[in-house]
Amino acid sequence: MKLSRRNFLWMSGALVTASLAAKLGCAPEEPTEPDPDAPPEDDEVVLEPVDLRVEYADTVTQICSICGVGCGVLCYVENGEIVAVDGDPDHPINEGTLCSKGAALYNMYYEYDEKGEPVVNKQRLTKPLYRAPNATDWEEVDWDWAIEEIAKRTKETRDEYFKETNGNGEVVNRCEALAWVGSAMCNSEENYLFRKFVAANGIVNNDHCARL
Secondary structure, rough: OOOOOHHHHHHHHHHHHHHHHHHHOOOOOOOOOOOOOOOOOOOOOOOOOOOOOOOOOOEEEOOOOOOOOOOEEEEEEOOOEEEEEEEEEOOOOOOOOOOOOOOOOOOHHEEEEEOOOEOOOOOOOOOEOOOOOOOOOOOOHHHHHHHHHHHHHHHHHHHHEEEOOOOOOOOOEEEEEEEOOOOOOOHHHHHHHHHHHHHHHHHHEOOOOOOO
């Protein structure tokens, strides 16, 4: 800026005014750091520390079971029980966000009593159920029995209905009597292994809710 006589007089007046205001106590006070050991004032709001439910919980990564999108969730587990569920910020699909149904995953494990306290959902299945042919009721069975029975029936069906060639004599090596349906709780790596298993057994009727 070019310094003229007019500018010189204007700057001098501003400096004199500022100095006079400081001497008269008009200058703003310098901020001071509060003393953490000082007792609180009467009108001062004191915030008590909040105990987080997930403070001592272990974090387990999982896939949302609501639909076929495959969003990642974080399950906070303490003493073998889920205490909270949140979106996984490191998951490439949802990047930590959850829809309204995914945000309510906690309620798939718990329901609330009359006092509003969470209790384990009585309708949640924790054991395999089996319904015999022509039966109307389900019965609880052992996991070892269920897995062995599924394997035995799968092999029997494949051996009985396996086709090496079709009606034109072309080699197909397939079993049309079996079908495979995927789950939204399976990630991409698990679905890759399932697809290999299905192809190795000649199962051509296979589908997945997310078309993976």
